[in-house]
Amino acid sequence: MRILLPKAYYANIYEIDYTTLYRNGYRGILFDIDNTLVPYDQLVPDAKLVAFFGKLKTMGFSISLLSNNSAKRVRRFNKDLKVLAYHRAQKPRRVTLEKAMKAMGTDKGSTIIVGDQLFTDVWAGNRLGIKTILVMPIQEKEQLITRIKRSTEKRILKAFHEKGIKNNLE
Structure with missing residues:
Protein backbone atom coordinates (compact mmCIF):
# COMPACT_ATOMS: atom_id res chain seq x y z
CA MET A 1 0.00 0.00 0.00
CA ARG A 2 2.99 2.36 0.39
CA ILE A 3 2.97 2.85 -3.38
CA LEU A 4 -0.30 4.77 -2.89
CA LEU A 5 0.91 6.96 -0.03
CA PRO A 6 1.45 10.60 -1.11
CA LYS A 7 4.37 12.48 0.38
CA ALA A 8 2.08 15.41 1.17
CA TYR A 9 -1.66 16.11 1.17
CA TYR A 10 -3.39 19.48 0.73
CA ALA A 11 -6.90 20.81 0.26
CA VAL A 38 -10.33 22.69 -12.39
CA PRO A 39 -13.56 20.67 -12.25
CA TYR A 40 -13.40 17.90 -14.84
CA ASP A 41 -16.07 19.57 -16.98
CA GLN A 42 -14.44 23.04 -17.02
CA LEU A 43 -12.91 23.45 -20.48
CA VAL A 44 -10.47 26.31 -19.87
CA PRO A 45 -8.53 27.68 -16.89
CA ASP A 46 -9.89 30.73 -15.09
CA ALA A 47 -7.90 33.94 -14.69
CA LYS A 48 -6.77 32.95 -11.18
CA LEU A 49 -5.16 29.76 -12.47
CA VAL A 50 -3.51 31.51 -15.44
CA ALA A 51 -2.02 34.11 -13.06
CA PHE A 52 -0.95 31.38 -10.64
CA PHE A 53 0.91 29.48 -13.37
CA GLY A 54 2.58 32.76 -14.36
CA LYS A 55 3.76 33.18 -10.77
CA LEU A 56 5.15 29.63 -10.67
CA LYS A 57 7.03 30.21 -13.94
CA THR A 58 8.43 33.49 -12.59
CA MET A 59 9.65 31.62 -9.49
CA GLY A 60 11.64 29.37 -11.81
CA PHE A 61 9.46 26.28 -12.11
CA SER A 62 9.00 24.36 -15.33
CA ILE A 63 5.46 23.04 -15.59
CA SER A 64 3.86 20.20 -17.51
CA LEU A 65 0.25 19.15 -17.67
CA LEU A 66 -0.27 15.38 -17.61
CA SER A 67 -3.76 14.17 -18.35
CA ASN A 68 -5.28 10.84 -19.24
CA ASN A 69 -7.84 12.86 -21.20
CA SER A 70 -8.00 13.51 -24.97
CA ALA A 71 -5.71 15.70 -27.07
CA LYS A 72 -8.60 18.08 -27.78
CA ARG A 73 -9.30 18.55 -24.06
CA VAL A 74 -5.66 19.11 -23.13
CA ARG A 75 -4.84 21.45 -26.02
CA ARG A 76 -7.88 23.62 -25.37
CA PHE A 77 -7.11 23.78 -21.67
CA ASN A 78 -3.45 24.66 -22.26
CA LYS A 79 -4.11 27.46 -24.76
CA ASP A 80 -3.79 30.25 -22.15
CA LEU A 81 -1.39 28.46 -19.81
CA LYS A 82 1.27 27.85 -22.45
CA VAL A 83 3.13 25.05 -20.68
CA LEU A 84 4.22 21.61 -21.81
CA ALA A 85 1.16 19.39 -22.04
CA TYR A 86 0.64 15.66 -22.51
CA HIS A 87 -2.65 13.99 -23.30
CA ARG A 88 -3.48 10.29 -22.93
CA ALA A 89 -0.66 10.09 -20.40
CA GLN A 90 -1.73 6.59 -19.35
CA LYS A 91 -1.06 7.26 -15.67
CA PRO A 92 -0.05 5.30 -13.63
CA ARG A 93 2.42 4.30 -16.36
CA ARG A 94 5.71 6.17 -16.02
CA VAL A 95 6.59 6.75 -19.67
CA THR A 96 4.85 10.12 -20.10
CA LEU A 97 6.14 11.39 -16.77
CA GLU A 98 9.67 10.54 -17.90
CA LYS A 99 9.07 12.28 -21.24
CA ALA A 100 7.80 15.40 -19.44
CA MET A 101 10.77 15.47 -17.06
CA LYS A 102 13.19 15.19 -19.97
CA ALA A 103 11.44 18.07 -21.78
CA MET A 104 11.52 20.20 -18.60
CA GLY A 105 15.17 19.36 -17.95
CA THR A 106 14.43 17.92 -14.53
CA ASP A 107 15.02 14.56 -12.89
CA LYS A 108 13.48 12.42 -10.16
CA GLY A 109 15.04 14.49 -7.41
CA SER A 110 13.85 17.84 -8.74
CA THR A 111 10.31 17.02 -9.90
CA ILE A 112 6.97 16.74 -8.11
CA ILE A 113 3.59 15.54 -9.31
CA VAL A 114 0.38 17.12 -8.06
CA GLY A 115 -2.93 15.34 -8.56
CA ASP A 116 -6.22 14.33 -7.01
CA GLN A 117 -6.14 10.54 -7.47
CA LEU A 118 -4.20 7.85 -5.64
CA PHE A 119 -4.55 5.27 -8.41
CA THR A 120 -3.24 7.48 -11.21
CA ASP A 121 -1.24 10.52 -10.06
CA VAL A 122 0.23 9.29 -6.76
CA TRP A 123 0.82 5.76 -7.98
CA ALA A 124 2.59 7.02 -11.13
CA GLY A 125 4.81 9.42 -9.20
CA ASN A 126 5.70 6.88 -6.53
CA ARG A 127 6.50 4.24 -9.15
CA LEU A 128 8.92 6.70 -10.73
CA GLY A 129 10.37 7.82 -7.39
CA ILE A 130 9.34 11.48 -7.50
CA LYS A 131 7.65 13.52 -4.76
CA THR A 132 3.87 13.09 -4.84
CA ILE A 133 1.39 15.67 -3.61
CA LEU A 134 -2.27 14.74 -3.34
CA VAL A 135 -4.96 17.41 -3.34
CA MET A 136 -8.63 17.06 -2.58
CA PRO A 137 -10.80 16.66 -5.69
CA ILE A 138 -12.39 19.99 -6.62
CA GLN A 139 -15.86 18.54 -7.09
CA GLU A 140 -17.69 15.31 -6.40
CA LYS A 141 -19.26 15.09 -9.85
CA GLU A 142 -16.96 12.82 -11.84
CA GLN A 143 -16.81 10.24 -14.57
CA LEU A 144 -18.13 6.79 -13.63
CA ILE A 145 -14.75 5.04 -13.47
CA THR A 146 -13.38 7.72 -11.15
CA ARG A 147 -16.41 7.49 -8.85
CA ILE A 148 -15.82 3.76 -8.53
CA LYS A 149 -12.17 4.29 -7.55
CA ARG A 150 -13.01 7.05 -5.06
CA SER A 151 -14.65 4.74 -2.54
CA THR A 152 -11.48 2.66 -2.34
CA GLU A 153 -9.34 5.81 -2.20
CA LYS A 154 -11.39 7.11 0.74
CA ARG A 155 -10.76 3.91 2.73
CA ILE A 156 -7.03 4.07 1.97
CA LEU A 157 -6.80 7.75 2.91
CA LYS A 158 -8.65 7.09 6.15
CA ALA A 159 -6.09 4.44 7.04
CA PHE A 160 -3.24 6.81 6.15
CA HIS A 161 -4.76 9.58 8.29
CA GLU A 162 -5.03 7.19 11.20
CA LYS A 163 -1.30 6.51 10.78
CA GLY A 164 -0.60 10.24 10.54
CA ILE A 165 0.13 11.55 7.03
CA LYS A 166 2.14 14.75 7.34
CA ASN A 167 2.72 17.46 4.78
CA ASN A 168 6.38 16.69 4.26
CA LEU A 169 7.93 19.01 1.69
CA GLU A 170 11.56 18.30 2.63
Missing part, protein backbone atom coordinates in the same frame (compact mmCIF):
# COMPACT_ATOMS: atom_id res chain seq x y z
CA ASN A 12 -5.98 22.40 -3.10
CA ILE A 13 -3.05 23.49 -5.28
CA TYR A 14 -3.00 26.99 -3.81
CA GLU A 15 -2.14 25.76 -0.29
CA ILE A 16 1.11 24.07 -1.35
CA ASP A 17 4.24 25.90 -0.23
CA TYR A 18 6.01 26.28 -3.58
CA THR A 19 8.65 28.57 -2.07
CA THR A 20 9.81 25.76 0.22
CA LEU A 21 9.72 23.29 -2.64
CA TYR A 22 11.89 25.60 -4.76
CA ARG A 23 14.29 26.21 -1.86
CA ASN A 24 14.58 22.42 -1.49
CA GLY A 25 15.69 22.01 -5.10
CA TYR A 26 12.46 21.21 -6.91
CA ARG A 27 12.26 22.77 -10.37
CA GLY A 28 9.62 20.79 -12.25
CA ILE A 29 5.93 20.38 -11.49
CA LEU A 30 3.69 17.85 -13.21
CA PHE A 31 0.05 18.82 -12.77
CA ASP A 32 -3.00 16.68 -13.45
CA ILE A 33 -5.84 18.76 -14.91
CA ASP A 34 -9.26 17.32 -14.11
CA ASN A 35 -10.38 17.83 -10.51
CA THR A 36 -6.85 18.97 -9.58
CA LEU A 37 -6.68 22.33 -11.37
